[in-house]
Amino acid sequence: MVDSSGWIEVFTDGPQAGSFVAVLDSAPALVVPVISILEVFKWVLREHSEAQAIQAVAAMHRGLVVDLDSVLAIAAAQPEPIRPACTRWIPTSAASHRDPNRCAQDCVIDL
Numbered sequence: 001m002v003d004s005s006g007w008i009e010v011f012t013d014g015p016q017a018g019s020f021v022a023v024l025d026s027a028p029a030l031v032v033p034v035i036s037i038l039e040v041f042k043w044v045l046r047e048h049s050e051a052q053a054i055q056a057v058a059a060m061h062r063g064l065v066v067d068l069d070s071v072l073a074i075a076a077a078q079p080e081p082i083r084p085a086c087t088r089w090i091p092t093s094a095a096s097h098r099d100p101n102r103c104a105q106d107c108v109i110d111l
Contacts, residue, residue, distance in 0.1 A: 008044075034067055037065065041053045
């Protein structure tokens with residue numbers, strides 16, 4: 001997952017863009033919270049144009065767009081050893097929020 005500042009850094013070819021490009025290029029494992037789409041669209045719209053904001057959001061949709069609720073946010077923030085062995089961990093129901101080891105059915109498992 002890359003937050004909105006990372007996306008903006010890449011879109012503007014900022015000095016730290018290179019550190020985000022490898023993550024953004026791994027689309028199958030890339031998770032894009034909807035809040036990042038809001039923040040990036042708002043920033044690009046303000047600083048550039050609506051057409052460029054739409055292009056930015058289109059690029060962001062190469063990853064898996066997810067609603068980021070507080071349970072998922074807390075799970076994503078956990079250190080690697082206690083996170084699920086899954087590159088795309090997304091709770092599939094309210095019940096899965098109680099099971100931090102459950103992955104979405106289309107999840108790619110690290111073997």
